[in-house]
Amino acid sequence: xxxxxxxxxxxxxxxxxxxxxxxxxxxxxxxxxxxxxxxxxxxxxxxxxxxxxxxxxxxxxxxxxxxxxxxxxxxxxxxxxxxxxxxxxxxxxxxxxxxxxxxxxxxxxxxxxxxxxxxxxxxxxxxxxxxxxxxxxxxxxxxxxxxxxxxxxxxxxxxxxxxxxxxxxxxxxxxx
Numbered sequence: 001x002x003x004x005x006x007x008x009x010x011x012x013x014x015x016x017x018x019x020x021x022x023x024x025x026x027x028x029x030x031x032x033x034x035x036x037x038x039x040x041x042x043x044x045x046x047x048x049x050x051x052x053x054x055x056x057x058x059x060x061x062x063x064x065x066x067x068x069x070x071x072x073x074x075x076x077x078x079x080x081x082x083x084x085x086x087x088x089x090x091x092x093x094x095x096x097x098x099x100x101x102x103x104x105x106x107x108x109x110x111x112x113x114x115x116x117x118x119x120x121x122x123x124x125x126x127x128x129x130x131x132x133x134x135x136x137x138x139x140x141x142x143x144x145x146x147x148x149x150x151x152x153x154x155x156x157x158x159x160x161x162x163x164x165x166x167x168x169x170x171x172x173x174x175x176x
Contacts, residue, residue, distance in 0.1 A: 010028075067113045067116055085098070121158070122141070125161055
């Protein structure tokens, strides 16, 4: 029988076995090319996915992009959350599981958006303050609001903005 011209040797140095069809390595060295035997389904295979209860509602990168977009365009909130809800519902199938996944999505999204809004509003707020007032204001915010709750820090900053704006307006007309 004539030799098959497409047949190749394993590329591992010192190995004289034939490579598997369509691959560059033999059966003994295939782990480096295809992963260990019994490692499960290929990437992207969703055959074993039963429901979305334990999966992330959105991949982390998409969640970050959504948070950034909502900070820049808050008017898009109902539309964007509606799109995410539709996507979750299509994947989950069961309305109750879709609600659970949507709740998880919002639980992840609220701190992200809160932290980004706080940072943006704090930068803008500090730019309008006179230089001597910036450090004490930052210290007041750090001491008053817990670090693990960006929503509370944002609410405190907005209250502080109203208070300082009111005192600055009162001081300006009467100032000599």
